[in-house]
Amino acid sequence: MWQGEVGMRIILIGFGVVGKSVTAIIARRYSERVKDYGFNPKIVAIVDVDGAVINPRGLSAEKLETLRQKGFPISKDPEFGHPGMSALDVIESVEAEVVVEVTPVNIKNGEPAMSHITKAFKTGKHVVTTNKGPLALALPALMELAEYNNVYFRFSGTVGGGTPMLEFAKRCLAGDKILAIKGILNGTTNYILTEMAQKRVTFQEALSNAQKLGYAETDPTMDVEGFDTACKIVILANWVMNRKVTLRDVDRTGIRGVTLQELDEAAKRGNTIKLIGAIDGEGKPTVKPMEIPKTSPLCVSGVLNAVTFHTEFAGEQTLVGKGAGGVETASAVLRDLLEIRRRLASKMLS
Numbered sequence: 001m002w003q004g005e006v007g008m009r010i011i012l013i014g015f016g017v018v019g020k021s022v023t024a025i026i027a028r029r030y031s032e033r034v035k036d037y038g039f040n041p042k043i044v045a046i047v048d049v050d051g052a053v054i055n056p057r058g059l060s061a062e063k064l065e066t067l068r069q070k071g072f073p074i075s076k077d078p079e080f081g082h083p084g085m086s087a088l089d090v091i092e093s094v095e096a097e098v099v100v101e102v103t104p105v106n107i108k109n110g111e112p113a114m115s116h117i118t119k120a121f122k123t124g125k126h127v128v129t130t131n132k133g134p135l136a137l138a139l140p141a142l143m144e145l146a147e148y149n150n151v152y153f154r155f156s157g158t159v160g161g162g163t164p165m166l167e168f169a170k171r172c173l174a175g176d177k178i179l180a181i182k183g184i185l186n187g188t189t190n191y192i193l194t195e196m197a198q199k200r201v202t203f204q205e206a207l208s209n210a211q212k213l214g215y216a217e218t219d220p221t222m223d224v225e226g227f228d229t230a231c232k233i234v235i236l237a238n239w240v241m242n243r244k245v246t247l248r249d250v251d252r253t254g255i256r257g258v259t260l261q262e263l264d265e266a267a268k269r270g271n272t273i274k275l276i277g278a279i280d281g282e283g284k285p286t287v288k289p290m291e292i293p294k295t296s297p298l299c300v301s302g303v304l305n306a307v308t309f310h311t312e313f314a315g316e317q318t319l320v321g322k323g324a325g326g327v328e329t330a331s332a333v334l335r336d337l338l339e340i341r342r343r344l345a346s347k348m349l350s
């Protein structure tokens with residue numbers, strides 16, 4: 001390791017769509033990152049529901065993927081597997097700098113991610129997550145706990161997938177004041193409303209199409225009732241506008257009630273209806289279907305996401321991009337790891 005190179009041992013919790021993409025892009029970008037940024041990441045443990053694989057010298061993602069493709073759980077690896085070992089045990093016992101938490105979202109109590117994240121903080125590990133659940137329920141408390149334990153907590157992939165909405169607001173608009181935020185933050189509902197408006201199909205037909213294409217879950221409640229957008233609004237409010245709000249503070253309405261007649265009437269006025277997550281000038285968080293002009297930069301189609309930041313000096317700034325996807329979201333994880341690496345390196349120099 002040369003001077004200025006920061007070694008980073010990573011525990012990856014969750015080996016699904018995002019988790020596998022994290023291992024893939026770290027492997028793909030490895031040599032460039034080491035060369036360009038002095039960044040030397042090593043995945044020393046991966047955990048899923050069945051158990052863990054652990055190798056303090058670094059795991060080969062290709063080998064794990066081969067095991068998965070053969071139908072074996074990763075923890076059945078003959079050399080490094082630990083069947084039945086839980087994520088909490090791994091966080092407690094494996095030496096690492098960072099925990100990457102990418103387990104499924106749960107907005108009832110945030111578990112299992114809530115326990116994984118707090119355990120990581122308490123054992124002095126930085127955390128990168130794409131899981132909105134714990135953040136929507138307790139972001140102010142989690143930010144305090146991270147600070148108390150002197151670790152970094154980053155979650156770029158929770159809003160906008162790979163589109164850097166949180167960083168854009170925090171870093172590119174630094175020095176300005178963000179007065180309000182408005183966004184289309186959920187691709188599934190945007191696809192449904194776009195289909196309804198453009199093809200004149202009912203909500204139910206558009207939802208079935210979204211399910212067939214894999215854009216909507218079998219149980220679409222999180223998306224169509226606006227919970228997913230509400231989670232993202234909570235994260236934006238806390239991280240970008242310093243508002244200490246949680247999911248229960250969001251005034252939320254989903255899109256089930258939007259009719260073709262309402263879309264037709266909006267169209268006559270040159271508008272359309274979108275599910276808009278917003279934080280107004282008073283800091284009030286809302287999610288509801290709203291009429292917006294078809295000419296608005298916010299008015300994106302299909303599964304695209306868009307967010308507009310209303311700022312004091314720079315005016316309105318809109319960012320558009322894909323709001324989900326394994327590789328896209330994993331690119332946000334890599335961005336967060338690089339940001340933590342940068343902060344650790346500057347601490348080493350000071």
Ligand SMILES: NC(=O)c1ccc[n+]([C@@H]2O[C@H](COP(=O)([O-])OP(=O)(O)OC[C@H]3O[C@@H](n4cnc5c(N)ncnc54)[C@H](OP(=O)(O)O)[C@@H]3O)[C@@H](O)[C@H]2O)c1
Nearest residue numbers: 014015016017018048049102103104105112130131324325
């Ligand atoms: N996919 C996207 O495009 C996207 C975009 C933005 C954010 N996100 C968020 O990122 C997170 C991961 O999404 P995903 O699409 O990768 O989900 P996923 O494909 O369902 O993968 C979840 C992984 O977590 C594992 N897991 C579940 N419970 C666990 C536990 N108690 N301990 C250890 N591992 C556990 C699962 O193991 P098994 O496979 O063995 O069940 C699976 O490997 C979610 O919170 C999601 O909302 C996803």
